[in-house]
Amino acid sequence: MALGDSFTEGVGDWEPRLPNGVRGWADRVAKQLSKADPQWQYVNLGIRSRRLEQIIEEQIPVALELKPEVITFYAGGNDILEFRKDMKIFLERYAQAVSDLVSTGAKVLLFTGFDIPVHPVLAPFKRRNWRFNDCVRELALMYPENVVLVDYWQWEVYRDKRMWDTDKLHMNRAGHRYMAIRILEILGSEHHLEFYPFGDIERVGFWQATQRDVEWLRQWVLPMFGRRMRGVTLGDSLPPRWPEPIYPAKGMKKQFRKRRAPSGAQHLRNSEVS
Template sequence: MAFTRYVALGDSFTEGVGDPDETLPNGVRGWADRVATALTAVDAQTRYANLAIRGRKLVPIVDEQIDAAVALNPDLVTIHAGGNDMLRPGVDLDAIGRVYDEAVGKLVATGATVVIFTPHDPGASKFFRPLRGRFALMAEITREIADRHDLTVVDYWRIRDYDDNRMWADDRLHMSPQGHQRMAVAVLDALGVKHDLQPLPLPESIPSGAAENIRWTREFLGPWLGRRIRGTSSGDDLAPKYPDWSVAPA
């Protein structure tokens, strides 16, 4: 299949956090950029917009990105939302699901192919494992939305490659470049798009042990908790990478 107007929506997952590239807007590449590049290899006329911003919860994603995406008249939309909501205490996932369902309906009404993602299975993560039940419920809500609207689903929950901690960045929250490449492959395969993407080599090992846990707490967990207390987000001062039609990055 060929798509020529691709819009990516969501949060840090779609913006590309964990896949650094200082030559690109916001300093990241990510799986969506990789998908856009692969689509351009199929049709050189392909244009790409990425409205995702790190730290966004589902309602702000809907409020800020859905109408903007519809206005671009895309033929392909990917959307990932709800990840930041699941990390908040007391989140009402059923309410989140209703908002998500309505938003997806607006995207489907454009006639575009819409791709949605389940959350991943955090069972292999010592830090996020206690939230596994919450992630599982959101995965099922997402599948129900997909069934209702006949969406293309990337079932992140069932991609066992992400049980390997080398697929994650050193913040333990976002995918590494290898993880982003694997996700790009999953999206293209789900769409039936021919491509030549191959897995990126994994490092033989990654840092571990007490010293690494202290570093992670100081550099990532502490600042993350601080933002929660202050009610701020890592994306507060950022704009979308590609707010209008752009050529996919090389």
């Protein structure tokens, strides 16, 4: 079972033939695990822009009810980007959420947040990320029998810009694929995924780099903070990607097509009536 926000949902790994138009590392991990055991089931409740409190209210109760064998839990990235967030209260709530998940008896994977080389406009949020990472590592030590630490922060490969989508905050397809490989290795699971090294890095001049930064601020950063000021998010109208247990071995795209078919048929019937 995968819980969290855009990181878990798969934003940046775009795939229109799957729920919410993304694939992501969690789908990739689920597919590989199902190859070893076709009866292995998968749930992914991650939705972009979700804050910790929303994940606690909407997703954790499902985990407590279903009691899965493995839970991945990534939450907090959106909270860290809130100016007025009380980090002490936030980290206490995060620790309680982890405690609740551990109580299920599942193996719980916790993730540190990557220390992205960000533009100076976002630099003040880096210290919050460091504090969050310290909390995650402490919790992993507190529950050594249940919690598995995915110390994403230490993986140097993500310092390469080619692992990131155009918004510079979400992994792209290469980043999600590499994440899936590392998680499968941490779980000790066999897999058939491969990561292909990049070619040479594109070299750009000062003015071209400056133009790209200005465009990035205009296209991504300003709209993001504008939405926060208005109290809206990109995930407000989105459902969880896989809210009910599925068998990845039966084909995830095929199951998504079947899931959409009834609504499409109903729409056709309504059109015929009108």
